[in-house]
Amino acid sequence: MKYEPIDLQLLAGEFGEAPAHAMRMLVRYGQVLDAERFVSIASAHIDGCLYHGQSSIDFVRRLVDLGGKVRVPTTLNVAAVDISHPCWHRGAPELLPAQAELTALHEALGCVATLTCAPYQRMVRPRVGQHVAWAESNAIAFVNSVLGARTDRYGDFTDLCAALTGRVPYVGLHRPENRIATLRIQAPAVELTGLARDIYFACLGYVIGARSIGHVPAIVGLPADVNEDELKALGASGASAGALALYHVVGITPEAPTLSIAAGGNEAALETIDITPDELHAVLEDLCPLTPGEPVAAMCIGTPHFSLAEFARFADAVRGRRAADGVEVYISTSREIAAQVAATPELAPVIEFGAKLVVDTCTYLAPVVRETHGAIVTNSGKWAHYGPGNLGRRAGLMTLARCIRSAELGKVAQP
């Protein structure tokens, strides 16, 4: 390992004992990954702020006691509960104060309590080529792929060590040679699949995640007007089904103006996978075990957190409509975006439909939905993947339009 002066200063405790402690952890972590040196980061996004038990608190308290402060702008991922709406919490009561303490400890270190899994929906975001240390699988996929910034797959503890030192081992997706496409994915045209666009991206991401494990895929065949919310859905699905941390979309994402550039000039050597419409339909069938007519308890959307553009589209779709009595409608988003929704009269149909905005957490992991026997409908591939296991509930993936109709009917609508 070659240390730069800053690394040695950090290790020597010149910036305090907390960063020295964090740096020693990172050195050990870097040695295991055969890192040759460290690199500076521009920001960090922390996933370790989700309460997993007393050890979550012990780790952060130690750094607080040592006087630690983050050395780069640092945001927090979702918490285990919606602290802003404790009355909606249906889990163990002791989870609320434990999570509040864990969040406060992170704030004491200088982290900003954004409590969102979509930190890329904030005003300031990483630039192309910038090194960052981000945790949370969908955020990692988005910042690498759509923004072209560079993060490896960080997780609990390493994320905070990176924030306290501003340094990370120069390995994995920080290195340009590891960002070169190694697989060409031919996506079926959306019109050929017969799927609505939201479900097309959710299912396509799921197939790509499962079929490109160990690869950096370069995707061709997506509609030219693909938007960030659709790429967000694709990445979140892919990170759920596999470990998708970086993908390129030829002609769209910053490191892939052409297939040749994405492949480092070696496009002829790329293996190609052709994804068929049938594969997308098979994923949809797997992730939607519900049958038309069965009772619906809730509709959960906003995994990853809903953007303002998604709220605008949702408001248009539900104007003048109302969810059936007994059907809960939850939209997960950030505090910041929820405040903007509340302040935008044009978005009133969202609330008039009966939607509650869950903030600081996400309905696929927090016990928010009432304990009833009905099914949960969602248009999120990630929710449909994790929700049933986390919450022990029946859930089904379907288009936003069908989710809305199901919520209105109180039972699963026809496709």
Next chain:
Amino acid sequence: MILQDELRGLTPGRATGRIALLSSPLSLWGGLNVENGTICDVNHPEHGLLLKGRILAMKAARGSSSSSSALVEAIRRGNAPAAILLGRVDPILVIGSLVAADLYRIEVPIVLVAETSWKHLEDGMQISIAADTDHTCIRFENREPL
């Protein structure tokens, strides 16, 4: 013992116990019940198996980056495996082992075992592990060193 150049200690520590050889990778987050040390992933072939105190052997780890937290919490509660043998480096578990050693002074060594040596590992076998950054060995009960 398994030959030292077939082994790499990713985190230090000593442990003795029976091998729990998994037939499929396990994500500790969502896969290990930290309250009792059993495999709680209903889709895992060894669902229900007690890992507490065992030498967990799996060729690869899987899944969530929160597995480091799951490992630390299981260690804190005394419900973790005694050691972990892996076929591929897993930085998520490594950081969990380092943090637990730091916070609770409990070492759960993680050892990388070369592909060629996995044939020597059998489920239920009693072994001892001594792992360090520059010197790691595995000793089998009543057997020649490997």
